[in-house]
Amino acid sequence: MPTETFEFQVEARQLLQMMIHSIYSNKDVFLRELISNASDALDKLRLESLRDDALGADVSDLHIDLQADPEARTLTIRDNGIGMTRAEVIDLIGTIANSGTAAFLRNLKDAGDAGDTAAAEGLIGQFGVGFYSSFMVADEVSLLTRRAGERQGTRWVSSGAGTYTVETVDDAPQGTSIVLRLKPEDAEDRLYDYTSPWKLREIVKRYSDFITWPIRLIPGPGEGRDENAPADDADEGTEAGTEEGTDDAARPETLNSMKALWARPRDEVGEEEYHELYKHISHDWSDPLETIRLQAEGTFEYQALLFIPSHAPQDLFLQGYKRGVQLYVKRVFIMDDCEALMPQYLRFVKGVVDAQDLSLNVSREILQQDRQIQLMHRRLAKKVLSTVKDMMTAHPERYATFWREFGRVVKEGLLGDFENRDAILAVASFATTHAQEEPTTLAQYVERMKDGQEHIYYLTGESRQSVENSPHLEAFRDRGIEVLLLTDPVDEVWVDTAPAFDGKQFRSVAKGEIDLGTSEEKEQAESEREQQQEEFAKVLGWMAERLSDHVKEVRLSSRLTSSPACLVSDTHDVTPALENLYRAMGQ
Numbered sequence: 001m002p003t004e005t006f007e008f009q010v011e012a013r014q015l016l017q018m019m020i021h022s023i024y025s026n027k028d029v030f031l032r033e034l035i036s037n038a039s040d041a042l043d044k045l046r047l048e049s050l051r052d053d054a055l056g057a058d059v060s061d062l063h064i065d066l067q068a069d070p071e072a073r074t075l076t077i078r079d080n081g082i083g084m085t086r087a088e089v090i091d092l093i094g095t096i097a098n099s100g101t102a103a104f105l106r107n108l109k110d111a112g113d114a115g116d117t118a119a120a121e122g123l124i125g126q127f128g129v130g131f132y133s134s135f136m137v138a139d140e141v142s143l144l145t146r147r148a149g150e151r152q153g154t155r156w157v158s159s160g161a162g163t164y165t166v167e168t169v170d171d172a173p174q175g176t177s178i179v180l181r182l183k184p185e186d187a188e189d190r191l192y193d194y195t196s197p198w199k200l201r202e203i204v205k206r207y208s209d210f211i212t213w214p215i216r217l218i219p220g221p222g223e224g225r226d227e228n229a230p231a232d233d234a235d236e237g238t239e240a241g242t243e244e245g246t247d248d249a250a251r252p253e254t255l256n257s258m259k260a261l262w263a264r265p266r267d268e269v270g271e272e273e274y275h276e277l278y279k280h281i282s283h284d285w286s287d288p289l290e291t292i293r294l295q296a297e298g299t300f301e302y303q304a305l306l307f308i309p310s311h312a313p314q315d316l317f318l319q320g321y322k323r324g325v326q327l328y329v330k331r332v333f334i335m336d337d338c339e340a341l342m343p344q345y346l347r348f349v350k351g352v353v354d355a356q357d358l359s360l361n362v363s364r365e366i367l368q369q370d371r372q373i374q375l376m377h378r379r380l381a382k383k384v385l386s387t388v389k390d391m392m393t394a395h396p397e398r399y400a401t402f403w404r405e406f407g408r409v410v411k412e413g414l415l416g417d418f419e420n421r422d423a424i425l426a427v428a429s430f431a432t433t434h435a436q437e438e439p440t441t442l443a444q445y446v447e448r449m450k451d452g453q454e455h456i457y458y459l460t461g462e463s464r465q466s467v468e469n470s471p472h473l474e475a476f477r478d479r480g481i482e483v484l485l486l487t488d489p490v491d492e493v494w495v496d497t498a499p500a501f502d503g504k505q506f507r508s509v510a511k512g513e514i515d516l517g518t519s520e521e522k523e524q525a526e527s528e529r530e531q532q533q534e535e536f537a538k539v540l541g542w543m544a545e546r547l548s549d550h551v552k553e554v555r556l557s558s559r560l561t562s563s564p565a566c567l568v569s570d571t572h573d574v575t576p577a578l579e580n581l582y583r584a585m586g587q
């Protein structure tokens with residue numbers, strides 16, 4: 001078979017360069033990434049063989065093997081999972097599909113150019129680099145794979161420098177094996193001794209203990225045949241050692257406990273372990289902001305382990321963003337991105353739900369209609385919101401991060417999830433005229449309301465600066481009345497549908513008649529206004545006539561103190577910013 005050479009896609013090449021030059025200081029994570037991929041491949045094989053009898057793959061002994069050769073300085077990671085076709089190898093390994101990549105790489109390059117390694121690491125941590133992280137430790141990576149159900153396999157080899165080769169192979173075992181030729185410059189450094197059983201044990205325990213498949217340490221090629229080996233080892237060697245490699249499977253050591261974290265008692269599991277599970281399922285390299293556990297007993301039993309990430313993914317607002325948590329049935333992985341379990345506005349939540357009473361063959365369509373699943377969906381949404389509520393008092397800085405990263409998404413819930421509207425308003429915070437930097441919660445706003453103030457005032461617009469300069473704010477400023485400054489497009493829509501918080505209605509300072517002040521003040525103002533209305537009747541009539549194509553009405557206002565005039569909408573009209581939004585949406 002001829003060997004073909006391909007070039008990496010530009011983005012992939014840039015990323016590889018950064019891996020080769022190891023801008024990420026914790027190189028050990030390469031093994032976590034390769035094990036994570038192998039585990040996914042085993043999950044996929046088991047699922048596919050459940051659904052497709054004709055696949056003909058053996059799923060009785062699925063596992064991940066690690067085998068080191070200290071002499072040759074290689075480390076092999078092998079799984080007998082789903083494998084990849086030749087086209088998949090080129091597609092999945094040669095390119096980066098993630099849509100946010102270009103922007104990410106630009107930032108990364110800037111940070112790298114500026115010599116800011118901390119910033120670069122932060123970015124890599126947010127993005128995760130998966131398979132490519134092997135180039136942090138290897139100067140050549142060779143991958144041999146055969147997809148279940150296919151006859152021929154594929155070998156992929158690269159040193160990470162611009163090109164890779166692909167070759168069709170006749171006698172590849174099913175699954176994927178990856179051989180890393182470890183960098184010679186790390187040979188003397190015990191910190192990077194990835195051929196030492198001790199080191200491998202330690203990494204697997206730390207990062208991959210919960211993986212539900214056995215991760216086995218296979219003795220290296222020379223081991224057991226070594227003349228210095230202890231006598232009992234040598235005995236074994238005479239029994240099976242005549243045929244090379246046949247005794248490997250008989251003596252592997254399983255490195256992980258394989259226990260599902262969500263099924264273990266809470267006090268037995270360390271925070272770090274939860275975090276590693278989060279990284280495995282989210283492909284994120286940074287710790288989550290919050291871990292949420294939930295156990296439901298009774299007629300419909302399930303366990304949930306949910307995570308709120310510490311940063312929004314690049315594609316959170318893009319069309320194809322996949323929401324939802326992983327679904328397991330009795331410890332068996334069933335599907336990723338199970339959208340029936342999470343509302344759209346909590347689409348950033350990651351995690352695992354393990355249900356006891358579902359069929360292993362359950363489909364997305366069935367899940368959407370299942371009443372028990374709908375109940376679970378509601379319960380999970382409430383639990384996430386109540387966790388955020390608790391975070392507000394227990395960890396205000398975490399909450400601030402949460403709202404900065406996800407507030408815009410959460411507010412979408414105000415448009416559809418009426419059952420949780422109060423809960424969402426309770427965890428929301430907004431920019432305000434009260435403080436330049438600090439956002440305010442509605443509860444804090446209500447606490448600061450002036451005597452006689454009945455409403456929660458707000459002003460919508462495109463940016464903080466544009467709303468701050470709005471003439472609509474003048475009278476409120478003068479009277480020291482706080483106004484919320486709402487500048488996300490979604491704000492325009494929900495303020496119209498959320499009638500009240502704590503019994504106080506939301507009122508736009510840019511719409512309709514606004515009464516400020518106490519009742520005496522109001523009476524006085526009213527009589528003054530009537531008087532003025534008479535005085536100015538002629539002018540107003542003339543203006544209304546001249547402007548009749550553009551405005552409905554011209555009236556005297558008490559809301560301005562220094563600007564001569566301003567445009568207002570009727571209480572039920574759309575605001576100018578919303579007009580823009582609709583226009584942008586093509587309506």
Ligand code: ADP
Pocket residue numbers: 033037038041079081082083084092093129130131132175176283
């Ligand atoms: P991610 O896991 O985030 O998708 P990776 O770079 O780790 O990104 O892997 C890219 C893709 O390559 C995976 O999504 C998977 O489809 C494929 N892949 C990687 N390793 C394996 C493997 N051991 N077996 C089968 N497919 C694999």
Ligand code: MG
Pocket residue numbers: 033036037130131283
């Ligand atoms: Mg991966």
